[in-house]
Each structure stands twice: as C-alpha cells, then as structure tokens.
Amino acid sequence: MDVFALSSLREGLPNVVLEAMAMEVPVLATRCGGMEAFAKDDEDALLVGVDSADELERGLARLAEDAALRQRLAKTARTKIERDYSFARRMQRFAALYERMLARPR
Numbered sequence: 001m002d003v004f005a006l007s008s009l010r011e012g013l014p015n016v017v018l019e020a021m022a023m024e025v026p027v028l029a030t031r032c033g034g035m036e037a038f039a040k041d042d043e044d045a046l047l048v049g050v051d052s053a054d055e056l057e058r059g060l061a062r063l064a065e066d067a068a069l070r071q072r073l074a075k076t077a078r079t080k081i082e083r084d085y086s087f088a089r090r091m092q093r094f095a096a097l098y099e100r101m102l103a104r105p106r
Helices: 015-022 033-038 053-065 067-085 087-103
Strands: 004-006 027-030 046-048
Touching: 004 015, 004 053, 015 027, 015 067, 027 053, 046 053, 053 067, 067 087
Parallel strands: 004 027, 027 046
Antiparallel strands: none
C-alpha cells in the first residue's frame, strides 16, 4: 500500500492506523477524536479537516507527488509505533494499570 487514508467523521484511535504506521505506510487522516490527539501533523501523519473533501484531496495529492514526504512520515510513524504503541508496550501499560488497581486499599 502506498498511502493509507482515514476519512472518518468520528473516530477513536483505530487499530488500522497503528497497523498502517507499523507497516511504514504514510497516513492521511481527518482531525477527528483520537486521531488529532495521537498524530502529529506533518511529522508522523498528515491531518486534514473533518468536513473537507477539498483538504482530503489536497492531502492525497501532496502525498502522491512527494516521495520524500511519504518516506519521512512513514519512518517517523514506524519509530513512534515501535517506541510507544507496539502490542508489547500496550500490554505493559495494561499490566501496570492492573497492578496499581490491585495495590489500592479496599
């Protein structure tokens, strides 16, 4: 896949975005819900307005025309996933949360 585009109006943080980033596929997504909090525009993804087909089109064109941008976004995103969002890292966070909850006095 050359580019992954998420054109959602409402969204949390979908696994499909994490999967695309892990596979070094550049991501274009709308600024909705969890995506705006998760992704850094023009650093590890391109973000566009939620209700703007024009912005979505411009973002896709920008990615289609700029191989260096695609490569930079993909590499930065992959590093972010490996560092902070790998399955192992997420499970470590869940385990730490459960340990804190179990350690609380009842």
